[in-house]
Amino acid sequence: MGIQVQSLSKRYGRTWAVRDLSFEVQPGRVTGFLGPNGAGKSTTMRSIVGLDRPTTGAALIDGAPYARLRAPLREVGTLLDARAAHRSRRAVDHLRTVAATHGFPAKRVDEVIGLTGLESAARVKAGKFSLGMGQRLGIAVALLGDPHTLILDEPVNGLDPEGVTWIRGLLSALAAEGRTVFLSSHLLSELALVVDHVVVIGRGRLIADAPLMTLTSDAGRTLEEAYIALTRDAVEYRAGDADGARS
Numbered sequence: 001m002g003i004q005v006q007s008l009s010k011r012y013g014r015t016w017a018v019r020d021l022s023f024e025v026q027p028g029r030v031t032g033f034l035g036p037n038g039a040g041k042s043t044t045m046r047s048i049v050g051l052d053r054p055t056t057g058a059a060l061i062d063g064a065p066y067a068r069l070r071a072p073l074r075e076v077g078t079l080l081d082a083r084a085a086h087r088s089r090r091a092v093d094h095l096r097t098v099a100a101t102h103g104f105p106a107k108r109v110d111e112v113i114g115l116t117g118l119e120s121a122a123r124v125k126a127g128k129f130s131l132g133m134g135q136r137l138g139i140a141v142a143l144l145g146d147p148h149t150l151i152l153d154e155p156v157n158g159l160d161p162e163g164v165t166w167i168r169g170l171l172s173a174l175a176a177e178g179r180t181v182f183l184s185s186h187l188l189s190e191l192a193l194v195v196d197h198v199v200v201i202g203r204g205r206l207i208a209d210a211p212l213m214t215l216t217s218d219a220g221r222t223l224e225e226a227y228i229a230l231t232r233d234a235v236e237y238r239a240g241d242a243d244g245a246r247s
C-alpha cells in the first residue's frame, strides 16, 4: 500500500531531472516532499501519475502502476496544475463535468464544494479566481473520487491564513482515515505543523527520508534549519548566483 518510487530517473534532453530516486510514501500519515527549485519534485509527482514517462525506473500506487488502475480518480486525487479548470467555466460546472465524466454522483460535487469552502465562489468563472480559490478548486477536483491516495504539488501556495489552517486540518483528517497524503511545499513552517514524515530531494537525488521528529525535535532544530543543512550542497538556483548578479 502507499506509493513506491523505484529507481526512478527522468531525463529531459541533457538534463537529468530525477536520478535513481527510490522512496516509499506510507498510508495513514502526511508526507511532505521538499527540495530546492528544480530539484525534481514536480517531475517525480508527474511520473507517479503517468503524466511524465520515466526514462528508467517505475512508480507504484497501492501496488500497481497508475496506468493500470481501473478507476484512477477513485484511487488517486492529484493537484498538479492548479490552473487546469477552463477559465470561462464556473467552478461548479467544472466539478460537475469531471464528476459526470467519471460517473461520480452529483451530490459529491456539493460535498467537495463544502469540504473546500468554495460555496460562495462556486458560481464564479474559474478565470476570475484568485490563486487561492484556484487551489481550492484544484483540491476539490482531487477529492471528487474520494480517493485513497492524494498527490498534491504545492497545494498551500496562495492560500490565505484561514486557508492554510483549513488545509492542515483537511490533510490531517484524510491521513487519519488511513489515506496516503503526499504533498510538496516550500512553506516549511506551515508544513512542519502538518507532516508526519519528510522526503527531501536535491538535484534529482534522495537526500533524506525520515520522520519529521527525527529531523527536527530529536536534532534540536526547526524544519527550516534541518532543510537548509540538508540541501546546502544541492541548491541549483541560489539567489545572486547568476553571472549578472555577481558583477
Ligand SMILES: Nc1ncnc2c1ncn2[C@@H]1O[C@H](COP(=O)(O)OP(=O)(O)OP(=O)(O)O)[C@@H](O)[C@H]1O
Pocket: 012, 015, 016, 017, 018, 035, 036, 037, 038, 039, 040, 041, 042, 043, 044
Ligand atoms: N517539461 C520539461 N522539459 C525540460 N526540462 C524540464 C521539464 N520539466 C522539468 N524540467 C527540468 O527538470 C528539473 C526538475 O524540475 P521540477 O519542475 O521537477 O523541479 P521542482 O522540484 O518541482 O522545482 P520547483 O520547486 O521550482 O517547483 C529542472 O532542471 C527543470 O528545468
Ligand SMILES: [Mg+2]
Pocket: 041, 042, 043, 153
Ligand atoms: Mg515543482
